[in-house]
Amino acid sequence: MTGGIVEVDSVSKFYGKVMGLNEFSATIDKGMTGLLGPNGAGKSTLLKMITGQIKPSKGNLKVFGMKVWDNPGANRLMGYCPEQDAFFKNMTGLQFVSFNARMSGHSPAEANSLAKAAIRKVDLLGDMNRSIFGYSKGMRQRIKLAQALVCDPDLLILDEPLAGTDPIGRVKIMDLLFDLKRSGKDIIVSSHVLHEIERMTESIILVNKGKLVAKGNIHEIRESMDRFPLTVRIRSPERKRIGKMVMDIPGVRSVSLGDDSDELLIRTGHPPTFFSNFQDMVMQKELQLTSIDSPDDNLDAIFKYLVT
Amino acid sequence: MDAKGRGYMEGLPFRGLALVVRTVKDVYLTKGVLLAIFFLFIPPLISIYTLTNAQEGFKDWWNLFSAFGLILYLQLLVLLYCLVYGSSMINEPLDSRTMTYLTMRSAKRFEIILWKYIGLVFSLQLMFSLSIIATYLILGSHGPISDIRSNLDILLILLFTVDMGIAVYVALFSLFGTAFKHPLMIGILFAFFWEVIMVYLEANVKKVTMMHYLQSIFRSNRTISEAIDLGDATGSVFSTIFLLVMIILLLSLSMLILSRKDVN
Numbered sequence: 001m002t003g004g005i006v007e008v009d010s011v012s013k014f015y016g017k018v019m020g021l022n023e024f025s026a027t028i029d030k031g032m033t034g035l036l037g038p039n040g041a042g043k044s045t046l047l048k049m050i051t052g053q054i055k056p057s058k059g060n061l062k063v064f065g066m067k068v069w070d071n072p073g074a075n076r077l078m079g080y081c082p083e084q085d086a087f088f089k090n091m092t093g094l095q096f097v098s099f100n101a102r103m104s105g106h107s108p109a110e111a112n113s114l115a116k117a118a119i120r121k122v123d124l125l126g127d128m129n130r131s132i133f134g135y136s137k138g139m140r141q142r143i144k145l146a147q148a149l150v151c152d153p154d155l156l157i158l159d160e161p162l163a164g165t166d167p168i169g170r171v172k173i174m175d176l177l178f179d180l181k182r183s184g185k186d187i188i189v190s191s192h193v194l195h196e197i198e199r200m201t202e203s204i205i206l207v208n209k210g211k212l213v214a215k216g217n218i219h220e221i222r223e224s225m226d227r228f229p230l231t232v233r234i235r236s237p238e239r240k241r242i243g244k245m246v247m248d249i250p251g252v253r254s255v256s257l258g259d260d261s262d263e264l265l266i267r268t269g270h271p272p273t274f275f276s277n278f279q280d281m282v283m284q285k286e287l288q289l290t291s292i293d294s295p296d297d298n299l300d301a302i303f304k305y306l307v308t
Numbered sequence: 309m310d311a312k313g314r315g316y317m318e319g320l321p322f323r324g325l326a327l328v329v330r331t332v333k334d335v336y337l338t339k340g341v342l343l344a345i346f347f348l349f350i351p352p353l354i355s356i357y358t359l360t361n362a363q364e365g366f367k368d369w370w371n372l373f374s375a376f377g378l379i380l381y382l383q384l385l386v387l388l389y390c391l392v393y394g395s396s397m398i399n400e401p402l403d404s405r406t407m408t409y410l411t412m413r414s415a416k417r418f419e420i421i422l423w424k425y426i427g428l429v430f431s432l433q434l435m436f437s438l439s440i441i442a443t444y445l446i447l448g449s450h451g452p453i454s455d456i457r458s459n460l461d462i463l464l465i466l467l468f469t470v471d472m473g474i475a476v477y478v479a480l481f482s483l484f485g486t487a488f489k490h491p492l493m494i495g496i497l498f499a500f501f502w503e504v505i506m507v508y509l510e511a512n513v514k515k516v517t518m519m520h521y522l523q524s525i526f527r528s529n530r531t532i533s534e535a536i537d538l539g540d541a542t543g544s545v546f547s548t549i550f551l552l553v554m555i556i557l558l559l560s561l562s563m564l565i566l567s568r569k570d571v572n
Contacts, residue, residue, distance in 0.1 A: 048570075048571070048572070051412055052411065052412070053408060053411060053412075053570065053571040053572070054570040054571070054572070055568070055570060070411075070416055070417050070567055072316050072413075072414040072415065072416060073316075075411075075412055075413055075414060076312045076313060076414060077312070078412070080408070080412050082405070082408050084405050084408075086404055086405035086406050086408065086409075087406065088330070088334075088406050088409075089334060089337075089338060090333065090334075090337045090338070099326060099330060100409055100413065101313075102322060102323060102325075102326035103323045103326055103327065103409070103410065103413035103414065103415060104312070104313030104314075104319065104323070104413045104414045105313040105314035105315075105316075105318065105319015105320070105322050105323050105414045106313055106314070106319070106322060107322055108326075111326075114311055147409065150311075151311050151312050151313055152311035152312060153312070
């Protein structure tokens with residue numbers, strides 16, 4: 001298991017009798033990786049191990065080929081944005097980010113300059129001299145992101161960075177992450193906002209009950225599941241006629257009318273057969289279609305399918 | 309300038325100073341500091357009250373100062389303040405989860421203990437010094453100015469003893485705060501049932517308390533034996549060395565525990 005920026009080898013973590021991670025092995029490659037799983041799945045435990053906050057009970061973990069536990073050398077290459085809203089008392093946004101830079105060994109002047117540059121990236125310059133405790137949830141997320149960015153890390157580890165942000169803040173953070181990705185940064189991002197993660201990540205890691213459920217590109221994962229049931233949504237003024245016709249296609253499990261007056265929902269156990277037959281049907285019968293898509297073709301559906 | 313920061317050794321003074329200053333600010337820039345200062349200025353207030361209510365001028369005010377030093381400062385306020393601040397030195401950042409930021413940077417975990425300890429001990433010593441000097445000057449104002457000058461050694465010994473007390477008890481209670489999730493109760497039991505009561509027991513029993521060695525240092529003050537009978541004392545040089553060794557041991561234990569502790 002070599003070549004990844006993060007190598008997790010048979011790592012387990014026990015909290016008394018509770019298992020946080022169970023023989024977890026994965027290699028995280030360069031680029032942006034999404035870490036997904038329900039609450040208590042072990043995502044944060046894994047991220048805290050990668051950042052050296054928690055020591056594995058068993059197994060090995062390396063980042064850029066280095067052990068991470070109490071290793072300043074590895075810390076220099078990482079920036080971590082924790083999930084929890086934890087801040088030092090009596091600090092402005094600028095002081096918070098600057099203090100983190102000073103803890104990396106910068107002089108006060110250098111730290112101030114780096115902090116302002118990082119705060120500019122998260123678009124909080126106008127509020128940097130206000131107390132963090134007066135910030136909105138979204139602003140607090142962005143200032144945490146700024147402290148993660150302040151020392152120009154090679155690897156950014158973001159635990160639920162979009163949690164609590166408003167739509168505009170969310171777009172800003174996502175745009176920033178895209179920029180960072182384009183500039184060659186490696187990013188690991190965990191979230192349960194699946195449709196947003198889906199827009200951001202090239203590859204995903206699905207975790208449940210402390211175990212690796214699946215890893216890879218979303219489409220690769222989908223392709224690997226031959227019998228993954230898919231819901232197809234068709235919009236057509238002829239939905240009842242189409243509904244009767246598709247019942248004869250092999251693999252179709254159910255057909256139902258949707259909430260909208262032109263919506264038809266079809267559940268198939270074998271998507272390739274369905275699409276092949278349906279395409280012929282549309283051509284031969286000259287069916288009128290407004291649109292065809294799949295509400296299941298996203299991480300949310302795959303995730304639910306995989307972990308239940 | 310490499311944005312990732314200086315090398316480990318090169319960056320050491322910068323992050324050390326940052327964490328020391330942060331710790332001092334944590335002590336002084338909170339609402340709780342007003343209460344802390346109020347309690348510390350009870351001895352000067354008592355001094356004022358004593359002077360204004362004395363029917364006749366009382367002689368040997370330095371004996372009263374020594375008694376204040378032993379009872380109010382050493383056995384009560386030093387223990388209380390070190391318990392409150394020392395037990396939260398590492399426990400609070402662990403509890404509030406700000407420890408994550410400290411352990412994610414270039415500092416090794418033992419450094420976090422060291423810098424925070426220096427910052428906290430300095431903050432408390434400054435607070436106590438001001439209070440002790442104020443008490444000394446208020447009591448000394450009762451007599452001629454020459455008495456203030458000639459009894460300066462008593463003041464200096466008390467300042468030294470209190471500084472040693474702060475150094476050793478902060479090390480002890482910060483160890484409790486690093487090792488236990490709820491260190492305050494254990495600290496209260498230790499401070500007021502072990503340190504204060506055991507020190508008045510006979511012979512060798514008292515030597516298992518740190519208060520005994522602090523009292524022994526303070527006993528080198530020429531007036532204390534006139535004020536309070538402390539029984540057998542250990543030599544002040546030995547006591548100082550013993551307490552310094554204890555500080556190193558206690559801090560090393562805290563560092564060892566934090567270097568193995570998960571930060572959740």
